[in-house]
Amino acid sequence: MFSRPFTYLTSSPNDRRSNLKPKSSPLEEHFVTINLDDKEESLEEPAPSPNNGPTEAWVKHSSSTRVDSDTFLTNYLRSHYPNHSLVVTDDWQINLLNVEGLLWKPLSNVELQSHVQFIPPRRRNLPGMVARSIQFGGFNVEWKDEKFIVYIASWPVGWGMVTQHFVLKEGKDEQASIALIMASGYSNGAIGDSVLVFNNGMWDNDYDLWEEVQKSDWKDVILSPEFKQEIQSDVKNFFGGEAIYHELAVPWKRGVIFLGPPGNGKTISIKALMKSTEHPALYVKSFRSWMGEEQSMRAVFGRARREAPCLLILEDLDALINDENRSFFLNEIDGLENNDGLFILGTTNHFERLDPGLSDRPSRFDRKYEFSVPNRDERVQYVQYWQRKLKGNKDISFPDSLVEKVADLTSGFSFAYLKEGFVSTLVSLAGSHNDAQFEKILLKQIAELRKQIGNTTVVV
Numbered sequence: 001m002f003s004r005p006f007t008y009l010t011s012s013p014n015d016r017r018s019n020l021k022p023k024s025s026p027l028e029e030h031f032v033t034i035n036l037d038d039k040e041e042s043l044e045e046p047a048p049s050p051n052n053g054p055t056e057a058w059v060k061h062s063s064s065t066r067v068d069s070d071t072f073l074t075n076y077l078r079s080h081y082p083n084h085s086l087v088v089t090d091d092w093q094i095n096l097l098n099v100e101g102l103l104w105k106p107l108s109n110v111e112l113q114s115h116v117q118f119i120p121p122r123r124r125n126l127p128g129m130v131a132r133s134i135q136f137g138g139f140n141v142e143w144k145d146e147k148f149i150v151y152i153a154s155w156p157v158g159w160g161m162v163t164q165h166f167v168l169k170e171g172k173d174e175q176a177s178i179a180l181i182m183a184s185g186y187s188n189g190a191i192g193d194s195v196l197v198f199n200n201g202m203w204d205n206d207y208d209l210w211e212e213v214q215k216s217d218w219k220d221v222i223l224s225p226e227f228k229q230e231i232q233s234d235v236k237n238f239f240g241g242e243a244i245y246h247e248l249a250v251p252w253k254r255g256v257i258f259l260g261p262p263g264n265g266k267t268i269s270i271k272a273l274m275k276s277t278e279h280p281a282l283y284v285k286s287f288r289s290w291m292g293e294e295q296s297m298r299a300v301f302g303r304a305r306r307e308a309p310c311l312l313i314l315e316d317l318d319a320l321i322n323d324e325n326r327s328f329f330l331n332e333i334d335g336l337e338n339n340d341g342l343f344i345l346g347t348t349n350h351f352e353r354l355d356p357g358l359s360d361r362p363s364r365f366d367r368k369y370e371f372s373v374p375n376r377d378e379r380v381q382y383v384q385y386w387q388r389k390l391k392g393n394k395d396i397s398f399p400d401s402l403v404e405k406v407a408d409l410t411s412g413f414s415f416a417y418l419k420e421g422f423v424s425t426l427v428s429l430a431g432s433h434n435d436a437q438f439e440k441i442l443l444k445q446i447a448e449l450r451k452q453i454g455n456t457t458v459v460v
Helices: 054-062 069-080 175-189 207-214 225-239 242-247 266-276 293-307 326-334 376-389 400-409 415-429 436-453
Strands: 084-089 103-106 113-119 129-143 146-157 160-170 195-199 202-206 254-259 281-284 310-314 342-348 367-370
Touching: 054 069, 054 129, 054 146, 069 084, 069 146, 069 160, 084 175, 129 175, 146 175, 160 175, 195 207, 195 293, 202 207, 207 266, 225 254, 225 266, 225 342, 225 367, 254 266, 266 310, 266 342, 281 293, 293 310, 293 326, 376 400, 376 415, 400 436, 415 436
Parallel strands: 195 281, 254 342, 254 367, 281 310, 310 342
Antiparallel strands: 084 160, 103 129, 113 129, 129 146, 146 160, 195 202
């Protein structure tokens, strides 16, 4: 009896096998690698059927003209397990053999049919791995002192694949089988140490993004202290103010927009917010998908309502919302459905492109925070930030006079351009330990960046 399942990958409605990409998160969610060291335990197994057996019947069926594989296998199992209840699920998100605390063992009278797929490594210096998708298999299963027989079968339907789990339990009571399916759905949908990312019509647990978020800190966000405090208080007061909202008889929802030219702190501020709140963060990359933008919006807001209270991040609103989907989007954020607990944070580099129904209408996006090009004081703070970072490098001389000089020469620079000045300077210095070069190269890089901006007269 194994405590983790034989590797298997379920099929999504749009058949993700045809476009398999390396996950940015641990692979337990969709496929699990067999562990040959797992402990095997004894488990009573029902005697094999006197008939030809499920494998031969399935192969015969799969080799014939098929009408409905679901009906065939359901009827077959009912006839061969007359004293068992049968619960069938075609939910592609279900991963029964990976439920916490579950033990399994292949049925001896069922020949396992599976496909092997190579999963490329996340990094070039890693080995990658092999996943095995089950086409047909049967298993004895133990979970919470209950015994089950589980069959897993996959077959093509239209342009995609479907994977179904058939859960058999001795007796007519289906409650234990339903509980097992619910446990699988719950564990598969758990966010854990990840950020839920919606893209191509699918939710994925992005563990890498979560790790990046954990590196963020408000002290690394170079904005005025009052501005940072205002943003933090807005989010904190919302999540802590449910009772006040209800007492005032107003919906407990909030919408804000971070606006301004790129490279001025919107993204790093979002990461710092995500880290500082204890509530789940849901991040939307695009509404475009195989099921259409409106259904994607429905999926996004449906999941957000289930996870509420949560932070729903819609980056680049001007690209996400267009003439075709705007009406549906507005209905989702300000329609009849209950959006209690949703803090919706939208960003845009082009606020002027937003429809007035988004940018001006109260109760949709209540507050706008403008991330402008940094003024001189903020540029001084940012240069001092790099001065502190390089303080331990004895080969680099970074006097206070250079701080003032850089701040004066970079009027009109975004934080992204300021960062590029320092990064490109350090890259140029790599392998060279002549501290006299640092100031010279930094000022040269600033001059080059000034040419890219094409503005030598802006004073901020």
